[in-house]
Amino acid sequence: MWVYEKKLLYPVEVGECNPKLARYLMEQYGGADGELAAALRYMNQRYTVPTKVIGVLNDIATEEFSHLEMLATMIYKLTKDATPEQLVEAGLGAHFANHGHSLFYENAAGVPWTASYIQSKGDPIADLYEDIAAEEKARATYQWLIDISDDVLINDSLRFLRERENIHSLRFRESVEILKDERDRKKIF
Amino acid sequence: MYRGSYRPYVSPLDPCPPMRVKKFVLPPPIFMDFQPPDLEQVSPREALMIGTLWPLLADEFYREEGIS
Numbered sequence: 356m357w358v359y360e361k362k363l364l365y366p367v368e369v370g371e372c373n374p375k376l377a378r379y380l381m382e383q384y385g386g387a388d389g390e391l392a393a394a395l396r397y398m399n400q401r402y403t404v405p406t407k408v409i410g411v412l413n414d415i416a417t418e419e420f421s422h423l424e425m426l427a428t429m430i431y432k433l434t435k436d437a438t439p440e441q442l443v444e445a446g447l448g449a450h451f452a453n454h455g456h457s458l459f460y461e462n463a464a465g466v467p468w469t470a471s472y473i474q475s476k477g478d479p480i481a482d483l484y485e486d487i488a489a490e491e492k493a494r495a496t497y498q499w500l501i502d503i504s505d506d507v508l509i510n511d512s513l514r515f516l517r518e519r520e521n522i523h524s525l526r527f528r529e530s531v532e533i534l535k536d537e538r539d540r541k542k543i544f
Numbered sequence: 545m546y547r548g549s550y551r552p553y554v555s556p557l558d559p560c561p562p563m564r565v566k567k568f569v570l571p572p573p574i575f576m577d578f579q580p581p582d583l584e585q586v587s588p589r590e591a592l593m594i595g596t597l598w599p600l601l602a603d604e605f606y607r608e609e610g611i612s
């Protein structure tokens with residue numbers, strides 16, 4: 356179970372009225388390497404990894420949900436007050452046609468999220484290596500988002516989120532090291 | 545008549561000029577379990593224009609009313 360705290364993991368402030376940016380941020384909301392994919396991937400894999408690394412997957416999955424919530428806040432703030440005309444101008448006409456003013460799990464190109472973005476292989480090394488790759492891809496996505504955003508306040512939050520991906524990557528690589536230690540270990544049960 | 549509205553949270557830090565009231569549609573059929581008999585009818589010609597014989601069932605969405 357989870358305990359919900361009614362505040363964001365890290366403050367989200369939006370400086371400029373720029374709905375176009377919302378469209379790009381959706382890449383990290385409902386894209387292949389986005390926060391939803393990350394959270395669901397780890398949350399599901401955690402059942403079938405060796406006991407020693409379950410906690411890592413559990414904690415990082417939980418954190419990814421708090422990142423998802425930050426992205427949602429940015430997107431909502433950027434789109435909630437836009438008229439349909441302004442959304443069309445921002446490249447969100449197709450989004451509006453399908454979803455109105457609501458948010459949806461889709462990438463920057465409007466492709467809806469799908470479970471085929473993620474995998475659960477039942478093999479601890481295969482799963483952890485996917486997780487490491489996912490973190491590096493999320494880090495890269497944040498880089499490109501920071502590169503196309505002029506909003507210093509949004510970029511401050513994006514930079515925080517990007518740094519977290521580095522930490523997650525390291526935790527997953529440490530998990531691999533922990534499993535490597537199991538090699539040839541004589542255990543008495 | 546067939547509309548609802550609410551006042552969403554507006555932050556002093558919102559980047560765009562806030563919409564203070566959000567409206568939504570409450571379509572006529574949700575207010576009846578079964579269509580009552582002998583409802584008022586319009587002429588067939590008018591029905592073709594508004595989409596129904598029974599004006600009570602029409603809720604007339606106009607872009608100008610600013611639902612979105």
Ligand SMILES: [Fe+2]
Pocket residue numbers: 393419490493519520523
């Ligand atoms: Fe992450």
